Amino acid sequence: MKFYGRESQRKSLHRMLNRKDHQVSLIYGRRRVGKSELIKQVLRETPIKKIYYECKQTTEMNNVDSLSVLIGELYHFPRPFFPNLEMLLDYLFQQSMNEPLVLVLDEYPYLRAAVAGLDSILQSLTDKYRDISGLKLILCGSYVDIMKSLMESQNPLYGRVDLTIDLKPMDYYESAMFYSSFSNEDRVRLYSVFGGIPYFNKLIDDGLSVRENIMELIASPGARLENEVSMYLKSEISKITNANEVFEALAKGYSKYSDLLSQSHVSSGPAMVDVLERLIRMEVVRREAPINDEKNKRKAGYYITDNLSLFYYKYIFRFSSQMNIMDPEIFYDRYIGNDFESHYVPSAFEEICRQYLVRLNRAGQMPEPFEKIGKYYYDDPLKRMNGEFDIVTADQKGYVFYEAKFRKEPISLSMIREEIRQVERTGLNCYKYGFISRSGFAEEPDEKMVFITLDDLYA
DSSP states (O other): OOOOOOHHHHHHHHHHHHOOOOOOEEEETTTTTSSSHHHHHHHHOSSSEEEEEEESSSSSHHHHHHHHHHHHHHHTSSOOOOOOOHHHHHHHHOOOOOOOEEEEEEEEHHHHSTTHHHHHHHHHHHHHHTTOOEEEEEEEEEHHHHHHTTTTTTTTTTOOEEEEEEOOOOHHHHHHHGGGSSSHHHHHHHHHHHTTTTHTTTTTTTTOOOHHHHHHHSTTTTOOHHHHHHHHHHOOOOTTTTHHHHHHHEEEEEEHHHHHHHHTTOOOOOHHHHHHHHHTTHHHHHEEETTTTTTOOOEEEEEOOHHHHHHIIIITTTHHHTTTTTHHHHIIIIIHHHHHIIIIHHHHHHHHHHHHHHHHHHHHHSSSSSEEEEEEEEETTTTTTEEEEEEEETTTEEEEEEEEEEEEEOOOOOHHHHHHHHHHHHHTOOEEEEEESSSOOOSSSOOTTEEHHHHHOOO
């Protein structure tokens, strides 16, 4: 299957591989995000000799034996014997003194658990061969907490990592490459469900509708991704008390700390803080503070980072009993269809629009580069009203307000002007107003307005 996206990460890895000296790289991210495929693609693109090894949850000697087979195949001699992993690694460091070599240890935490003091062993070998070896060592893992710990000051590998890649899910634009035959509207719908995980996106069947793909992959008993999501979440959060309750509250739309505490029935404030902090460290939940009050913890919101997990908790986890005894089409129409189109997708469209603006900003295509993007909190005690604007950017000239509309009808100029008046009444002083519309606009913008269509997002 064709490899899509990840251009900046591929370039970084190639730069690292093309260096003459010894290099250490860490690549980590959640399961199914495409770490292994990224590495394999880069290995296919380089002429350097390479060993790619997927570490096993077994003994040290079992891993040593498996690695020894790969060494024999690479250098065209019978499988060598090594008494332990340290001797094997030392041999590879020596080999790379004469000819560059790439060694990939995928799912490194498994090997780390099997070999006592492995971080220290790598530190010792790295220091010993740093100036004379051409070994490019890539450590990859899905256990984000463990991989991040390798860079902490108390870890033996601290200061010895040359390249770190925290591989995130793809954005809406790269994800759409997997289902390019769909309309732009349906690309929004598909991204809202399957998000930026390549493994999920490559399962989408372009011979089926969006509705049929959802039923086939997630919204029917025994669906392939229903099990995938539930098993992923169990492996990630099963040891965290009350995590399911917090996830369910987040999926219902509760984002503020106080609301999560009351809705999830977590026993105490400190317990809630612990749950949220652990979920954030695992990168399954994110904390977002308004750009105009970033240090105010009370105004911060918490959100599920993965679209498929959000969809799962909102519709599947919540109504699993009904799904297991109903026809998939009836279940979809009764518990998903209307809410999905009227609330779920429009909310996901706002995130897509944020990603679009960030893409333009990174590419230097914004008229005025912005320094912040996010929610803007307003509070008017006299009028007894407060709330948030979902998409606001801040640059050296001031604020730009954006409104994203995923509606069937074009947006009229009168609707836009009323929206601007409402913004002005809150005290948010913007020098420009942007509007992003699924169905276009009924009239032309004036000098303070920016009109962006759905086609612009996918151009």
